[in-house]
Amino acid sequence: MSIYLYNTMGRKLEEFKPINEQEVGLYTCGPTVYNYAHIGNLRTFIFEDVLKRALLHSNYKVKHVMNITDVGHLTDDGDDGDDKMTKKAKEVGKSVWEIASFYTDAFINDATDLNLLKPNVLCKATDHISDMIELIKRLEKNGHTYISGGNVYFSIDTYKDYGKLANQNLDDLITAVRDDVSVDDNKKNSKDFVLWFTNSKFGEQQMMWDSPWGRGYPGWHIECSAMSMKYLGESFDIHCGGIDAIPVHHTNEIAQSEAATNKKWVNYWVHGEFLLDETGKMSKSKGDFLTLSLLKNKGYDPMDYRFFTLNGHYRSQLRFSFENLDTARKNRLSIVSKIQELLDNNAQQVKIVSEESIALQNEFDECVNNNLNMPMAIAVLWKTLKSNINDNEKYSLILYFDEVFGLKFNEIKKREIVIPNEIINLVNLRTNAKKEKDFKKADEIRAEIEKLGYILKDTAKGPVLSKKL
RNA sequence: GGUGCCAUACCCAAGUGGUAAGGGAACGGUCUGCAAAACCGUGAUGCAUCGGUUCGAAUCCGAUUGGCACCUCCA
Numbered sequence: 217m218s219i220y221l222y223n224t225m226g227r228k229l230e231e232f233k234p235i236n237e238q239e240v241g242l243y244t245c246g247p248t249v250y251n252y253a254h255i256g257n258l259r260t261f262i263f264e265d266v267l268k269r270a271l272l273h274s275n276y277k278v279k280h281v282m283n284i285t286d287v288g289h290l291t292d293d294g295d296d297g298d299d300k301m302t303k304k305a306k307e308v309g310k311s312v313w314e315i316a317s318f319y320t321d322a323f324i325n326d327a328t329d330l331n332l333l334k335p336n337v338l339c340k341a342t343d344h345i346s347d348m349i350e351l352i353k354r355l356e357k358n359g360h361t362y363i364s365g366g367n368v369y370f371s372i373d374t375y376k377d378y379g380k381l382a383n384q385n386l387d388d389l390i391t392a393v394r395d396d397v398s399v400d401d402n403k404k405n406s407k408d409f410v411l412w413f414t415n416s417k418f419g420e421q422q423m424m425w426d427s428p429w430g431r432g433y434p435g436w437h438i439e440c441s442a443m444s445m446k447y448l449g450e451s452f453d454i455h456c457g458g459i460d461a462i463p464v465h466h467t468n469e470i471a472q473s474e475a476a477t478n479k480k481w482v483n484y485w486v487h488g489e490f491l492l493d494e495t496g497k498m499s500k501s502k503g504d505f506l507t508l509s510l511l512k513n514k515g516y517d518p519m520d521y522r523f524f525t526l527n528g529h530y531r532s533q534l535r536f537s538f539e540n541l542d543t544a545r546k547n548r549l550s551i552v553s554k555i556q557e558l559l560d561n562n563a564q565q566v567k568i569v570s571e572e573s574i575a576l577q578n579e580f581d582e583c584v585n586n587n588l589n590m591p592m593a594i595a596v597l598w599k600t601l602k603s604n605i606n607d608n609e610k611y612s613l614i615l616y617f618d619e620v621f622g623l624k625f626n627e628i629k630k631r632e633i634v635i636p637n638e639i640i641n642l643v644n645l646r647t648n649a650k651k652e653k654d655f656k657k658a659d660e661i662r663a664e665i666e667k668l669g670y671i672l673k674d675t676a677k678g679p680v681l682s683k684k685l
Numbered sequence: 686g687g688u689g690c691c692a693u694a695c696c697c698a699a700g701u702g703g704u705a706a707g708g709g710a711a712c713g714g715u716c717u718g719c720a721a722a723a724c725c726g727u728g729a730u731g732c733a734u735c736g737g738u739u740c741g742a743a744u745c746c747g748a749u750u751g752g753c754a755c756c757u758c759c760a
Contacts, residue, residue: 227689245760247760248758248759250758251759253760254759254760256759256760257759257760258760259760260760261760263760264760382688382689382755382756383688383689384687384688384756436758456760457760458759458760459689459690459754459755459760460754460755460759460760461759461760462688462689462755463688463689463755463756464755464756464757487760488760489690489754489760490753490754490755490760491760492753492754524697527697527698527699527707527708528697528698528699529698529699531690532690532691532698532699533690533691533753533754534697534698535697537696537697539696539697540696540697540709542709543696543697543708543709543710544697544708544709546708546709547708547709550708553722589699589700591698591699591700591706591707591708592699592700592706592707594699594707594708595699595706595707595708596706596707597707598706598707598708599706599707650718653718655718655719658718658719659719659720662720662721671721671722672721673720673721673722673723674716674717674718674719674720674721674722680722682722
């Protein structure tokens with residue numbers, strides 16, 4: 217069964233065919249480490265993780281490269297804005313290197329919490345300055361650059377397909393300059409972008425490197441081109457990111473990469489939609505924003521958030537609210553407790569052979585392969601939990617599904633039931649109280665037991681204890 | 686001004702030409718002293734509105750209304 221993915225380039229669903237059957241090249245745009253990632257950022261990383269898992273689930277080998285943008289880029293693509301890293305460093309009185317290191321660690325912690333598979337290569341922009349310089353030199357040699365005001369610019373008029381990904385044509389871009397954004401006078405075309413800065417307003421830049429054009433630092437877009445090609449070759453399979461990257465970042469990456477190599481750079485562009493909050497887009501510049509650690513402090517498990525995002529399709533906007541997160545948590549815990557029950561009844565992982573189980577397995581794979589339809593795949597999970605297939609196959613199917621979901625169902629273990637004597641005594645006391653129709657006392661004891669971490673349910677066979685999850 | 690997306694029950698959310706998945710909430714039932722949990726069952730004759738294409742439309746086309754995002758750093 218092959219995977220179908222929605223390709224932003226061409227805007228249609230396409231059957232995925234790798235360049236090299238042995239190994240899929242996957243590049244995902246990583247974080248800029250000047251602040252914590254908010255849960256909207258994380259939604260995209262979860263979707264990319266699901267994509268990677270889906271490929272692995274289909275028995276592809278995947279070489280996954282993710283960058284860490286630890287060199288400043290400007291808040292404006294001209295020479296106008298503030299450097300985010302520098303700004304943050306000033307605010308807290310640390311060096312930009314310290315800032316980068318701190319937020320890189322924070323990001324890796326979030327990724328671990330969310331059960332994101334580790335990239336095969338996690339590369340920092342600052343470790344690849346020489347690769348970027350080489351790439352700029354190639355562009356210069358091919359006549360795609362010019363120097364103005366001390367900076368090296370990419371001339372978009374030298375690359376005929378500019379704007380293809382975003383469906384924009386050059387004429388529109390030139391005329392559609394917004395009047396509330398000032399234009400960098402050094403540019404020949406307002407959409408030209410900087411490859412190398414030597415002359416910024418920010419003379420006190422801490423991160424500077426020598427280059428053929430003078431001491432300075434790279435433009436924003438060049439790092440992704442340089443690093444992806446270094447690790448994945450001049451043409452590779454899949455490039456992911458958030459939809460916001462389509463019109464500028466990815467558009468510019470394509471221009472400079474293909475202008476340098478004269479080859480098609482990436483075959484499939486896959487973009488994740490935004491997470492919205494009550495007021496609209498979740499944004500770092502709004503001030504307060506939701507982080508994973510905030511959710512954890514409120515008592516949510518990172519898997520609650522992962523499950524929440526899996527209930528919407530990656531290409532649809534998803535509105536975050538605590539009410540919806542609560543529902544996700546409740547549902548996830550319900551699933552976990554059903555799995556727990558299977559394990560407590562000695563369910564084992566086995567080969568799936570029954571006709572009904574194989575049907576469920578196929579149904580699940582169809583959901584995954586149809587452009588990662590996780591909401592539907594979760595419906596298959598519910599269907600499986602309710603089905604009459606035997607416990608071993610049921611459990612095995614759940615583990616099979618979780619290869620893609622990544623909800624840590626494999627970490628649920630059979631409980632060793634060791635009930636303290638204290639609890640057993642309380643249960644006996646309550647049973648006696650019930651016999652004597654002293655229901656008030658019985659209810660009190662039940663509350664006491666719950667306080668001690670156990671939940672007692674009366675069944676036809678007598679009281680049943682379970683540990684609070 | 687340009688580009689793109691969306692509108693499905695009380696809530697979240699699939700479905701993209703063949704007669705509305707799933708989950709939560711709600712309600713009813715089984716069980717119980719009562720609960721909780723579990724299990725079973727109920728729920729949109731209709732998918733923003735209007736028109737069109739079609740044997741057939743939530744799905745395609747057009748118009749209208751409402752909402753969102755991007756074109757400025759953000760996933």
